[in-house]
Amino acid sequence: MEGASEKAFGALGQFPIIQAAVAILILLGGVYMIFKAYMDKSKGPDPMPQWLMMGPLHDMMEAVHDIAEESRKSNDLLKECRDALLACKSALELIRNESRLR
Amino acid sequence: MTCSLRGILLHFNNRISEVAAACVMLGIGVQIIAAPVPTDYHALDLLLVYVSGDMVAAGFILGGAIRMAALIANGHWPKYGPWIRSIGALAGALLWSQMFLSLIVLPAEKLTSLNAPFCLVFTCVELLSVYRALAMRDHYGRGV
Numbered sequence: 089m090e091g092a093s094e095k096a097f098g099a100l101g102q103f104p105i106i107q108a109a110v111a112i113l114i115l116l117g118g119v120y121m122i123f124k125a126y127m128d129k130s131k132g133p134d135p136m137p138q139w140l141m142m143g144p145l146h147d148m149m150e151a152v153h154d155i156a157e158e159s160r161k162s163n164d165l166l167k168e169c170r171d172a173l174l175a176c177k178s179a180l181e182l183i184r185n186e187s188r189l190r
Numbered sequence: 191m192t193c194s195l196r197g198i199l200l201h202f203n204n205r206i207s208e209v210a211a212a213c214v215m216l217g218i219g220v221q222i223i224a225a226p227v228p229t230d231y232h233a234l235d236l237l238l239v240y241v242s243g244d245m246v247a248a249g250f251i252l253g254g255a256i257r258m259a260a261l262i263a264n265g266h267w268p269k270y271g272p273w274i275r276s277i278g279a280l281a282g283a284l285l286w287s288q289m290f291l292s293l294i295v296l297p298a299e300k301l302t303s304l305n306a307p308f309c310l311v312f313t314c315v316e317l318l319s320v321y322r323a324l325a326m327r328d329h330y331g332r333g334v
Contacts, residue, residue, distance in 0.1 A: 107236055107291060114287045114313065118280035118320050125276075125324035140204060147200075 201264060208275060208319050209261055211282055211312060215254030222247035232296055233289040233305055253281050268327070275323035283316035 202209050227234065227243025237246050257278035260271050267274070290309035293301065 103236075103295070104239075107288065110287050110291050111284055114283050114317070115280070117317050118283060121317055121321040122276060122324060125321045128325045129327075143200075143203065 202261065204322075205261055205264075205275075207315050208257065208279065208323075211279070211316060211319070212254045212257040212261065214312070215250045215282065215285075216258070217254075219247045219250030219254060222250065232300060232303065233292050233309065235292040235296075236288050237285070237292070250285070253278055253285075257282075272323045272327040276320050279316045279319035279323060283313050283320070286310075286312040286316060 199206070222231070222234075222243060227238060227246070234243070234246060241249075256274060260267065260274040260278065263271060265271070286309045290306055290313060293303070293306040293309065
């Protein structure tokens with residue numbers, strides 16, 4: 089029996105065995121990673137490090153900044169509208185006073 | 191995804207290593223097609239024992255393209271996307287490990303490329319990607 093197995097391994101060569109062993113190791117590692125991912129996910133607590141959440145937070149801060157900038161522009165426009173309306177009002181008052189004098 | 195540098199980085203986020211691996215797979219496939227296998231590709235020695243050069247090229251291109259599609263879709267396939275990424279990364283790990291093995295068994299005078307460390311690191315990174323694609327699928331990329 090030993091002779092037969094030796095012959096078989098000899099015919100196969102050493103290398104395919106090492107190659108297959110490495111492939112099996114990698115496959116087992118991958119399957120372990122898949123199971124571990126599922127276990128970690130079903131645990132509940134966030135497996136993601138907190139620092140990775142800085143990205144969305146940073147985006148939110150940028151969005152708030154953009155909104156503030158838009159609000160400031162809107163405010164400036166409203167002020168200009170108010171000034172224009174006040175000018176119109178003054179002009180109308182002048183017209184009215186003038187028409188009364190006549 | 192906007193086609194600016196910032197948009198691309200935001201879209202791929204922490205998956206940029208997977209994008210790099212997919213690009214390398216596509217690149218290797220294209221190189222094998224451009225300069226077919228009888229060329230001196232020692233890294234493919236072990237793979238070529240079992241499959242032809244054309245099949246290796248097709249495998250690289252197919253694997254890279256599918257992975258890239260899953261990464262670009264990013265969240266639009268919440269059910270299958272993580273699995274595609276995960277299985278793609280596992281297939282990548284297998285390929286890189288076989289390439290690494292092909293290179294480290296070469297005698298010193300034949301070892302003309304510096305690819306062995308790349309293949310080893312890619313193997314490890316791909317195994318980590320297998321984990322990340324499934325464990326963090328609800329957190330990033332709108333589900334993927």
